[in-house]
Every structure is written in structure tokens, then in C-alpha cells.
Amino acid sequence: xxxxxxxxxxxxxxxxxxxxxxxxxxxxxxxxxxxxxxxxxxxxxxxxxxxxxxxxxxxxxxxxxxxxxxxxxxxxxxxxxxxxxxxxxxxxxxxxxxxxxxxxxxxxxxxxxxxxxxxxxxxxxxxxxxxxxxxxxxxxxxxxxxxxxxxxxxxxxxxxxxxxxxxxxxxxxxxxxxxxxxxxxxxxxxxxxxxxxxxxxxxxxxxxxxxxxxxxxxxxxxxxxxxxxxxxx
Ligand code: CTP
Ligand code: MG
Numbered sequence: 001x002x003x004x005x006x007x008x009x010x011x012x013x014x015x016x017x018x019x020x021x022x023x024x025x026x027x028x029x030x031x032x033x034x035x036x037x038x039x040x041x042x043x044x045x046x047x048x049x050x051x052x053x054x055x056x057x058x059x060x061x062x063x064x065x066x067x068x069x070x071x072x073x074x075x076x077x078x079x080x081x082x083x084x085x086x087x088x089x090x091x092x093x094x095x096x097x098x099x100x101x102x103x104x105x106x107x108x109x110x111x112x113x114x115x116x117x118x119x120x121x122x123x124x125x126x127x128x129x130x131x132x133x134x135x136x137x138x139x140x141x142x143x144x145x146x147x148x149x150x151x152x153x154x155x156x157x158x159x160x161x162x163x164x165x166x167x168x169x170x171x172x173x174x175x176x177x178x179x180x181x182x183x184x185x186x187x188x189x190x191x192x193x194x195x196x197x198x199x200x201x202x203x204x205x206x207x208x209x210x211x212x213x214x215x216x217x218x219x220x221x222x223x224x225x226x227x228x229x230x231x232x233x
Pocket of ligand 2: 014
């Protein structure tokens, strides 16, 4: 049997419009180091991948220098490569997929913006793939009541017990993820699992972590800073 070879695609090619710092979000500082350093260090520390491909904005040099310094200062197995991203997240994931060698059998796709994701979430996702799952995503219970709304009116209230807020890293068999990204999709694609669902393939959910929240707004950065304070007072 072919040995399982896992790769990570770390997407960091967004502009960070909502954070509003005027630099790509991956360059934002949190606890004195960039979000990219937090995220890449965790990818490497998790030990799950033989190849990590970081997707950065086209033409960027700042993030590439950061990647070199993180890669040089960590004990890790496997290699780290960098590739230019696209105009949307799915395009950036596709650029990462194209850059991974064909020997990679499983892929974890992770948002650099989820910079404080604990190592154990990576390991949970990777282990579920080892056990034979084709697609696995981390999720946490939601605290709010979520309603669907159309034209300013409520159209439904799904039971909160069945809802999960979905995070990354999301893990897939590489062939399946390539097929999903090659299939034309309608609407706004906000995660990779959506593409797998539309192929009718089961997606497993494992426990995520509160700290894996996506740093999107200035308030999120304040929360992230205080989480780091608690980790390293
Ligand atoms: N991403 C990417 N390429 C894009 C857009 C997003 O690699 N063209 C990545 C981001 O770098 C981030 C993740 O996808 O790690 C989730 O996206 P989001 O949180 O929306 O980040 P940004 O697009 O940078 O933020 P904004 O939408 O506020 O501009
Ligand atoms: Mg975005």
C-alpha cells in the first residue's frame, strides 16, 4: 500500500480589508510576531505534513522573508515552499494544490488568519484522514441563535444543537480536493468542504477549538493578543 503523505496548504494571500491595516493580514502583528509566523510555526510543530506550501500575495517579498526565517529556525520534517496566490481564496487554494507534488496523498488546507489554532486540531484532522476519512473539518458549537433571513424577514431557525461553526485546517484526500476544485461551482465559496459537499461526498466533523477563530476584524486582534498574554504571561 502507498504510504500516506500529507501536505499542508497555508493560505495567506488575502489583503486583510476588514482588518484595515493597509498591509496583508498575514503581516499583522500579534504578541510582537506576525500572524503568518504564528500559523506557519504551528503547521510545522504539528508534525503532520511532509510538505507545507504557503500561498502569499503575488509580488510579496515581506512574507517570503518571514517564511524563510521561520523555516530556518524550526526543527521540522519535510519541506516548505511558497507560491503566489490568486484574487479569491479558492484561487489561492488551487495555486497551492498545483504546487504540491503528485506524491502527496492527503492535504490539509489552513487559513493563516486562524493564527492561534492549537496543534491538536491539526493532529485530530490528520488522524481522522489516516483512519480512512476522505474529508474532515473541525467545528465548534455555536452560542448564538442562528436564523436565515431574506428581504429583512426571518425564513427559518435551524436547531442550534445541529449547528457548528466550521474552522480550518480542513483535511481531504488530495485527489478528491483536486477534483472538487476542478468542478465549476456556483455562489460564494467560503470553505473547501462546500465543494466536497456539492459532489455528494460525506464530510466528517471533528472537535475544533475556540482559539482557532478567524482573525478578521480589529476586535479579533485584541482578543488574540489577550489569548497570547494568557499563554505566555
Ligand atoms: N486568502 C487567500 N487568498 C485570497 C483571499 C483570502 O489566500 N485571495 C486567505 C487569507 O489570507 C486568509 C484566509 O484565506 O488566511 C481567509 O480569508 P479572510 O479571513 O477573508 O482574509 P482576507 O481575505 O485577507 O481578509 P478580508 O476578507 O477582510 O480582506
Ligand atoms: Mg477575504
